[in-house]
Amino acid sequence: MQVLITLGSNIDREQNIDEAIAQLEQSSALRILAVSPVYVTPAVGPDGERTAQAAFSNAAIRAETGLDPTALRDALRTLEAAMGRVRTSDKFAPRPIDLDIAFYGEEMTEVAGKTIPDGDVLRFAHVATPLADVAGGWVYPQTGQTLAEIAACYSIEKMEKIQ
Numbered sequence: 747m748q749v750l751i752t753l754g755s756n757i758d759r760e761q762n763i764d765e766a767i768a769q770l771e772q773s774s775a776l777r778i779l780a781v782s783p784v785y786v787t788p789a790v791g792p793d794g795e796r797t798a799q800a801a802f803s804n805a806a807i808r809a810e811t812g813l814d815p816t817a818l819r820d821a822l823r824t825l826e827a828a829m830g831r832v833r834t835s836d837k838f839a840p841r842p843i844d845l846d847i848a849f850y851g852e853e854m855t856e857v858a859g860k861t862i863p864d865g866d867v868l869r870f871a872h873v874a875t876p877l878a879d880v881a882g883g884w885v886y887p888q889t890g891q892t893l894a895e896i897a898a899c900y901s902i903e904k905m906e907k908i909q
Contacts (some may be wrong), residue, residue, distance in 0.1 A: 748779070749818065750849040750877055750884070752806050752864070756789055759803035762829060766843050769829075770807060775821050780808040782879035787872040791838050794869060799840055806848065806876035813849045815857045822847070830876040832883065848877055854887055870898035 751770070752774055755762040763784055771778050782805045789799035822845040826833075830842045847857065848864040855862050866873045867886055874897040877884075882894035889896075 747853045748808060748810055748814070748849060749776075749851065750802065750806060750808055751822065752848050752873055752876065752880055753845040754802050754804045755842055755873065756800045756802040756840050759786075760784075760803070762843045763803045763805055765829065766825065766845065767805070767807065769825055770809070773825075775813050776806055776809040776811050776816070778809050780880040782806040782876035785872065786877060789838070789840075790870065790872075790889055797838070799838075802872065803873040804876055806880050810881040810898070815847060815853070815855055815862060818850070819857045819860075834850075838896045848873065849881070849884060852885075852887070867893070867896060871897070874900060877881075 753766050754762055761823045763897075766909060770776055777877060784803050786803055788796045788801055788803050791797045802844070813821060826845055846864060847862050850862050853862070857862050862885055864873065867877060868874070869891070874893065878893040878897035882892060884892065884893050885891065885898060
């Protein structure tokens with residue numbers, strides 16, 4: 747199954763994004779097909795407004811996996827924990843690494859209360875833009891738009907491409 751995974755970090759962000767990609771490339775559960783550029787974006791809260799937190803580095807990968815969505819999520823959470831991520835009730839808290847399943851093929855599903863495809867694709871440039879870099883033709887099923895079309899709705903000036 748082809749999947750899209752988003753990566754984000756605002757603690758030692760360059761090092762942690764690179765490390766997460768390296769770990770994912772070494773995983774026997776995934777075969778990386780494409781890696782987006784890394785973007786630096788302001789930290790945002792649940793309302794989409796900027797916060798005082800440190801900026802984030804964001805990226806996305808397209809990969810193949812034989813894992814089902816729950817097992818893939820568990821593998822991503824294991825990697826997060828190994829990299830020092832401590833999850834709290836604050837979804838927008840600073841973090842060394844954040845790994846999320848944005849798409850699981852063309853399936854619409856839910857894993858541990860989170861909808862896949864990820865609804866944040868429609869809310870945040872830092873999610874949509876890297877995903878469009880690795881899978882611009884993929885269609886967000888609820889709207890019928892491609893990821894490239896969704897990303898084009900955002901002002902790229904808010905994002906600084908660093909790789």
